[in-house]
Amino acid sequence: MKTVLKSVVLAAGLVLTAQPVLAAAPQAKTLEQLLQDVQKDRLSDNKINKQREQEFLSARADKQALLSKAKSELAAEQARGKQLEASFADNEKQLAALEEKLTLAVGNMGEMFGVVRQVAGDAQSRFQTSIISAQYPGRDKEMKELAQSKELPELPQLEDLWFALQKEMTASGEVVKFKAPVITVDGEKKEMDVTRVGAFNLMSSDQYLVYNSESGTVDELSRQPESYMTDTVISFGKNTSGYSPLYVDPSRGTILTLMTQKVTLLERYNQGGTVGYIITGVLALGLLIVLERLIVLGGMSAAISRQRKSDTPSDNNPLGRILKVYENNRNVDVETLELKLDEAILKETPRIERGVSVIKVLAAVAPLLGLLGTVTGMIDTFQSITLFGTGDPKIMAGGISTALVTTVLGLVAALPLIFLHSIVYSRSQSLIHLVEEQAAGIIAEHAEKESK
Known part of the structure; x- marks a missing residue:
């Protein structure tokens, strides 16, 4: 075309x-x-x-x-x-025939291959999280290669699997010390002497350590457990023979990590907020008054004891001032002397009972302040629920903590103040009773002299 x-x-x-x-x-x-x-x-x-x-x-x-x-x-x-x-x-026919021959030739070896892969996979997950890997790193990679292999395992690979499992069992019963890089709280890497207690704990000379399975490193805890636990670490490290008590973590670091999130006593106290600080001030004021009263009443008691042994009235104690009133009114009649002494006792009573009622008031105010903090904390909690709902409990935790902590602080402040108030009150009443007893004796003696 x-x-x-x-x-x-x-x-x-x-x-x-x-x-x-x-x-x-x-x-x-x-x-x-x-x-x-x-x-x-x-x-x-x-x-x-x-x-x-x-x-x-x-x-x-x-x-x-x-x-x-x-x-x-x-x-x-x-x-x-x-x-x-x-x-x-x-070729397809030949391949099918060869596969059939291979299956017949493999026989029980195929079942063994499946078992080996399963055991290797379990060993990989165990080695990856085991604290023993801090001393022997890289063991999980060998098990991973064996678990993911598509070929029949050879005899050296089976021996390596048996050796790795035996090594894990043996190391779980050992207490050994080795050097390892440790990631500090500041993020620095330091070479330290690390003590491994079986498959449970990693420790340095004075603190617990944890094994980070994700990074394969030994890390310091952001915050150590309470002192009574860390003291056992120190004593365990210093002990060279015999037995030494030690707190171990059967969860291989999980409990220790959770304990770092535990609220300390100071943090719990600070959760009380402003009301908690006011309750603390009330308790401190009450304790100061109690201390002052105990010192003053103790001094009065000692001065009265000395006065009872002396014939010369003194102005530095209530009994001496009452005796001085008697000395100045020896020639009056019994009724007048009684009135004079009652007047002197009434003057001495406020000095002896000063501050005792304040302690009682503070002991009553402390739990009321705790109740106030509880109410305000619950109000904050309900406001958080209104704004954000109940999906996230952390939002409500602040108000609930304030509500509970202030109640505890109020009770903690009230209980010792009530107890100390009873002590101070009984001490003051005993002094007043002693003064009244001495005054009654003076009046009786004066009346006996007049009757003669």
């Missing part, structure tokens, strides 16, 4: 190019000349047309040859495809 179009285009080109030639040719002057010119042109056109037909026929023959060649190649490829399909089917 392309050859035909090419011939047409060429013919058109010839026609177009022929026009200027004709236009340029001289015009015929006679009919004979015109006839001759037409005959010449006709012969030229026939010659051109025959040339075009030959070109078209030759191109058509070429295309037919290409088509025949393509058909022959297609037939050859189809025959080759059928041959390959037959070969593929034969």
